[in-house]
């Protein structure tokens with residue numbers, strides 16, 4: 001398999017799926033729909049929806065049910081980015097190579113379109129009920145996504161991150177932040193793929209553990225890119241952790257050790273997935289490539 005060609009093809013398919021679920025830019029609330037679509041269409045690697053469909057494929061899933069979930073998870077992710085960039089949080093001007101949503105549409109519309117995307121994600125994912133013969137799986141997936149993105153997941157992690165901005169941190173609390181603000185959504189994505197395809201509890205918990213490792217590796221690589229990449233490559237500001245006096249894996253351990261941890265965590269994730277005795281070569285390669293990603 002030529003990984004790069006396959007990645008391009010699967011990213012294009014994911015892009016098409018996401019576009020098919022975006023809100024129409026019409027009616028009195030069209031400015032908000034435009035602001036929602038502005039950030040949704042700004043590019044992005046589409047990693048989380050791809051992880052849903054690849055994990056779904058790993059367990060032999062073949063229905064369309066997965067599609068509203070792919071779009072929905074990217075809406076939740078994009079909501080988190082819009083809000084993360086707001087003046088009250090990171091106050092960033094660039095994201096995905098473009099001016100941030102609040103820079104283009106103003107702060108009020110930045111707040112509104114972010115919340116609207118979070119809500120629209122659920123409106124979208126509820127459409128899965130009309131595409132499935134297995135409504136119980138859809139209910140389980142919705143439950144996992146709502147839990148992993150709330151106080152016991154992404155938002156919990158983000159709140160502890162914000163509260164500790166600029167303060168010295170122990171590794172234990174940094175791990176809590178990473179496992180929640182970043183891993184939890186990746187766990188939600190992969191568990192959703194597994195659940196929708198009919199994986200049992202034990203298999204879903206192996207997937208959850210693998211995804212936690214992928215999320216940690218992904219966030220540590222994000223820390224590394226903040227000090228080693230360029231604005232052009234990343235499409236967002238660099239050295240922002242330093243600017244915000246943030247403790248990261250790089251400030252705690254240095255770039256080299258942080259890189260070694262990314263490698264170790266990714267390997268652990270792949271080994272866990274392989275222990276399921278299923279096969280998705282593309283998924284294993286995707287996880288491996290995240291180690292060396294430049295953006």
Ligand code: GRG
Pocket residue numbers: 043044045046047079080081083084089096154155158181182218219222295
């Ligand atoms: C509700 C006010 C309010 C704020 C919430 C939840 C939240 C803000 C932020 C989540 C935390 C966050 C932004 C974590 C960063 C995770 C991360 C590394 C994001 C970048 O993901 P990529 O690289 O981005 O996949 P692309 O642009 O490729 O999709």
